[in-house]
Amino acid sequence: MRRLLISAAAIGLFALPAVAEDYGVLMKTLSNPFWGAMELGVREGAAAVGVNVFVQAVESDQAAEPQLNACNAMLEQPMDAFITAAINSTILLPCLKRANEMGIPVVDLDGNLDHAIAAEAGVEIAFSIGSDNQAAGAQGAEWLVSRLGADATGPVLVIEGLAGNITGQKRATGFAERLQELAPGLEIVASLPGDWDRGKAANITNDILTANPDLVAIFCANDGMALGAVETVFAAGLQDQVTVIGVDGNSDAVKSIMEGRLDASVAQLPYLVGKQAVEMAQMVKAGETVEKFVFVPTLVLTKDVLDAGTEPMLAFVK
Template sequence: MRNKNLAITTALALVLGMSAGARADEPTYGVLLKTLANPFWGAMSKGIAEGGKQSGVTIFQQAAQSDQDAETQLNLCNTMLERNPKALIAAAINSSNLLPCMSSANQSNIPVVDLDANLDPAITAKAGVKIAFRIGSDNTHAGAQAADFFAEHLGKSATGPVLVIEGLPGNVTGEMRASGFKDELAKVAPGLKVVASLPGDWDANKAANVTNDTLQRNPNLVGIFACNDTMALGAVESVFADGKGGKITVVGVDGTVDGVKSIKAGRLTATVAQLPYLEGIEAVANVKKVLAGQTVPSVIHVPTLVVTEAVLTAGTDPNLQYMK
């Protein structure tokens, strides 16, 4: 079944992954995402395709069916290298699964880009893998922004228990968001205490179960910070099912289409938008600079934006144009 799924995923990538209007004489960039089942990566994919158009390059995109299927992602990466792309832009599922493929890319003098800063620099350095540049939001800062919103929304003197729903264990992105939130919350609203910090595996159903269990132990819960919108939306469903909709502040990260819809519907309180569409455009543009021999920063941060119903209603923030 795994081989069948791999074949299906690869076939879909072959059909959908090439930039529209690509020419045979254009250089090809290989792009490996986690999964297109998550709206965040769907927006990233669109931004990368737009970046290909703007930079005049062909984009070949592939993705695993699940953001937990590390083995399939490695197989896709190895297959991608057989096309001899000019660059490999990869959003690894974890800090180690793609290291063999990235090492092979290094040996073939193919620049490797850490898309969305998913790799632990210490692990890549130990493995001898060279990264051309890392691009993504400052995930620690994104978590801190969520904490600042809690302090603003609930008040700096607010008290009560708070739940943190982490991502997949071992994933550096989720770890940075969670730690950024907890560290900042302790500074700006010390009366808000994190009573549980549990993995949600980027999954809405698991996040909903974590929320249910935490509400049973802490019926006076005042807030939930989830490390992505998918889990935040799962938490929201549990909160409303428990009859506490609107009474518990729920904040996610990503700024997905579904997250924004939930905010407009008065369910999700806020999201820290990561602007993956803009990140995709910038990733391709900076790869082109690298291949042209230009120097780019080793770490490129894309801005983040705290999105609330008020921000959406005002519609004046220039970064809103990149929310796809």
């Protein structure tokens, strides 16, 4: 009697389950609600597309050298893609070059890397994803002018991010350039680095208010610094005179806006950035073509917008 030999693969028996890919995700710090929301998006995006993620972060968004050390340590474990939010545009480049040499595609999370500088260092970036930071700054200026009027005059303070950080630079530049276009009578009397630090922003605000008691507005490159500025403005009893705008739209900012303290925040929708970063990294791994720069929309949050609750993008404010 002849035996009929049929392979297990032919009839689908004993098929091994597909092995899920592993993505490394290196963020700045999870102590900031902005990055907490982005981590949530990363994890939910990973669950949606069926990949594993292991997330690392450092103590603060000023800890550049510790972040480089964390980056190198992460490469000691196998990964199929590396999603990184660099503290500045150069600190991670040696590590990311090593990742490329290992055949690992690199994703720039939140647009913290300069593609030209990276290329000079031998780093290929699969794509950058985040908000258009310059446009976000400009959006803050547009909202301020809509509130104060194109004929408004008076001194304005800009509190930048960490010196050398491309994200903060673009937000501050976008705000300053658009403000000059729309309301040249609103003069920026100081533009100073607050290093993403709430306490430092509060101190800067105090110093500038002392020198410019007629200050009419403060634009901060993130919400943490904006909340520090708000504390100083309220302590001085100038909340009806000084309009304060932040950027990020994090949970602390939303609470402050609802309490009638912070006037506005240009929401960067970090949850959506994190979720789409993982989804698009999988597209890269599958050989699909993605744009080199992917911009997630921004939204100006005010008490009126939050009270109305009708804006569809509010679903992504976490």
